[in-house]
Structures are given as structure tokens and as C-alpha cells.
Amino acid sequence: MRGVAHLDVVDLGVSAAGRPLLHGVDLRVAPGQRVALLGASGSGKSLTAMAVLGLLGPQFGVQGSLRVAGRDLPWRQAPGRRPGMAAVFQDSQAALNPVVRLDRQLLPAVARRRGVGSAAAARVIADLLREVGFEDPERILRAHPSQLSGGQRQRVCLALAMAASPDLLVADEPTTALDMISQRQVVEALRRCTGQDRSALLFITHDLAVAADLCDDVVVMERGRVVEAGPMEQVVRSPQAAFTAALVEAARAGLRPAAAPLGAAS
Incomplete structure (x- = not known):
């Protein structure tokens, strides 16, 4: 990922009631870049997004560092107070x-x-x-x-x-539960609003096909850990992790991979 990172998450760990949920998550999004955070339901991708947005409640223990546009930020911050960030969530209703x-x-x-x-x-x-x-x-x-x-x-x-x-748009499962036509319209809208000389995008999804159509890079999560990361084309062409290979195979077959229980929302 080129350039100075707008978002830099290092060694993010999240726990609840003493149970680890996220383990050493690293995530970097450069200005104008589209990055997919990909995983099955329960992998920890939405929990990561909530941490980035400052929306984790006091019941969660959080460790690691968060830098946005070169500034260190706390993990908990009032909604809407993250500098240069905006979010779109799954439930538009x-x-x-x-x-x-x-x-x-x-x-x-x-x-x-x-x-x-x-x-x-x-x-x-x-x-x-x-x-x-x-x-x-x-x-x-x-x-x-x-x-x-x-x-x-x-x-x-x-x-x-x-x-x-926003300098960074966080889109958490924005195409889930939409029909194919609506999904395509939302993806095209995201494409027009983000990218080079526009907002950077962190796109959280379980759908590799949609992610590959939209994003430059991908971070793959399984059971609260990052198992693979890199340029989208390279990862799809030659996945290194077994879970990533299963995602690629499922996408080619038009199937959704089975969820990996994490004990927290995806």
C-alpha cells in the first residue's frame, strides 16, 4: 500500500469477559485506496470496523494502536467524532x-x-x-x-x-441482503464516491466476488485473526492461506463459505 496511511491499525486485540475475540489485527488504508476486509460470518471483521469507528462499548477490552491521518486516537470515541471518517452500515432502514x-x-x-x-x-x-x-x-x-x-x-x-x-469511508456489509441489481447499483455508487483523489474505502464483506470487483487490496480474517493480506489480484490468483483458498473456490462456485464461530458479531 503506497503513500502515508490514512488509517493505520497495529496489533489490535479485543476481548469480552476475559475471552479474546480479536488477535493482533493489523490494517492499513492509504489515501484514495479501496481495501476489502473479508471473512465469513463470525470472523471478526465487523468487530474490527466498530473498533476503527470508536464504537466499541465499555464491555470490550481493547489493546493496540490506532492512527488516523498521522494522529494517535483513542479506541473509544463518541459517534461522529472520528476525524475524517464516515460510515455506512448494513441496515439502511x-x-x-x-x-x-x-x-x-x-x-x-x-x-x-x-x-x-x-x-x-x-x-x-x-x-x-x-x-x-x-x-x-x-x-x-x-x-x-x-x-x-x-x-x-x-x-x-x-x-x-x-x-x-470524509477521507475514509467505512462500509460495513452495505450490499448484504440486496438483490443482484441493487447490489450492483450500490457497488457502482461506492466506486464513484471513492478511489484515487476521492475518499479511501474500507469495505467489510463476506462476498469475495463483490470485493474483487471493487477493491484494490484485501485483508482476510478467520476466527479473529488476519490470515492473509495483499493486492486483490494476487490474493485471488494465488491464495496462500487455506481459508482464503476456500473463499476463492466458493466465489468461483457461487457459494457462500460456512461461518467460523468466533463468539462475537462478524
């Missing part, structure tokens, strides 16, 4: 108020994040909605979240995350 029109949710948030008035915020969110693939942002803004599909809601969440102009 929970991220939006189902009974409030989207313009009434998005415009105040964009105005606050950009420090602009309501008219300027309306222009910003319309442009962002176009960037994530909506041809009619005005209609989307007049809609309630319940009137949109899961893929549409996910792209709305992505537009809202990008309103903060």
Missing part, C-alpha cells in the same frame, strides 16, 4: 426515520456538516444523490424511506455519509 420525509432528514444534516444554509444544502444533497445514481433527486427527497427499496435506501445513506467529505 435503521439509519433513517421511516415516518419522516427524506428532505426533512437530509437537509439539516447536510447543512450542519457543510456549514451552509438550507438552499446550499439542497444543492449539495441533490448533487450527491445524482452521484450515487439517482436521476431524480427531487423525487427521492420528497419520499419517505419506506417508499424506497433497500438498495435505494443504502444509496441515500451513502450520499449522506459523503456529505461530510
Whole structure:
């Protein structure tokens, strides 16, 4: 990975009730780079993402170091306080108020994040909605979240995350449970919003095919440990770890690998 890292996680360990869940996890994302954090359910990938975002509760013991844009940061930090970071999570329905029109949710948030008035915020969110693939942002803004599909809601969440102009976007299983068309639309939206001269991306997923389509590099986790890491093309072509080889074989066969119990959320 080239350049000064925007995100540098070294020797991350997480435990709960004295039980180790993550073991010596190293993770590095350079500016403008797309990195997939890949593993089966229970591998520890989402727990790693929660640690990076500062969202682990006091019931977790955490060790290791976290540097963001060259600054040492604590492992626990209030939501939204991570400098230069934004996140999109799997459950887009929970991220939006189902009974409030989207313009009434998005415009105040964009105005606050950009420090602009309501008219300027309306222009910003319309442009962002176009960037994530909506041809009619005005209609989307007049809609309630319940009137949109899961893929549409996910792209709305992505537009809202990008309103903060993050240096790093953390996308935790954003394509899970979507149909193939919606999945493709979300992946294309992520591609437009991230990459060289844009936000870096940490893409958490169990789906190697989706990760390989989107990301430059991959970090593979199994049972709370990193078992392989490197350029995506190299890892897919010549996997070194047995678990990675199983992921590659499953992706080629169109199957999902069996979960490896960890004792924590994936």
C-alpha cells in the first residue's frame, strides 16, 4: 500500500469477559485506496470496523494502536467524532426515520456538516444523490424511506455519509441482503464516491466476488485473526492461506463459505 496511511491499525486485540475475540489485527488504508476486509460470518471483521469507528462499548477490552491521518486516537470515541471518517452500515432502514420525509432528514444534516444554509444544502444533497445514481433527486427527497427499496435506501445513506467529505469511508456489509441489481447499483455508487483523489474505502464483506470487483487490496480474517493480506489480484490468483483458498473456490462456485464461530458479531 503506497503513500502515508490514512488509517493505520497495529496489533489490535479485543476481548469480552476475559475471552479474546480479536488477535493482533493489523490494517492499513492509504489515501484514495479501496481495501476489502473479508471473512465469513463470525470472523471478526465487523468487530474490527466498530473498533476503527470508536464504537466499541465499555464491555470490550481493547489493546493496540490506532492512527488516523498521522494522529494517535483513542479506541473509544463518541459517534461522529472520528476525524475524517464516515460510515455506512448494513441496515439502511435503521439509519433513517421511516415516518419522516427524506428532505426533512437530509437537509439539516447536510447543512450542519457543510456549514451552509438550507438552499446550499439542497444543492449539495441533490448533487450527491445524482452521484450515487439517482436521476431524480427531487423525487427521492420528497419520499419517505419506506417508499424506497433497500438498495435505494443504502444509496441515500451513502450520499449522506459523503456529505461530510470524509477521507475514509467505512462500509460495513452495505450490499448484504440486496438483490443482484441493487447490489450492483450500490457497488457502482461506492466506486464513484471513492478511489484515487476521492475518499479511501474500507469495505467489510463476506462476498469475495463483490470485493474483487471493487477493491484494490484485501485483508482476510478467520476466527479473529488476519490470515492473509495483499493486492486483490494476487490474493485471488494465488491464495496462500487455506481459508482464503476456500473463499476463492466458493466465489468461483457461487457459494457462500460456512461461518467460523468466533463468539462475537462478524
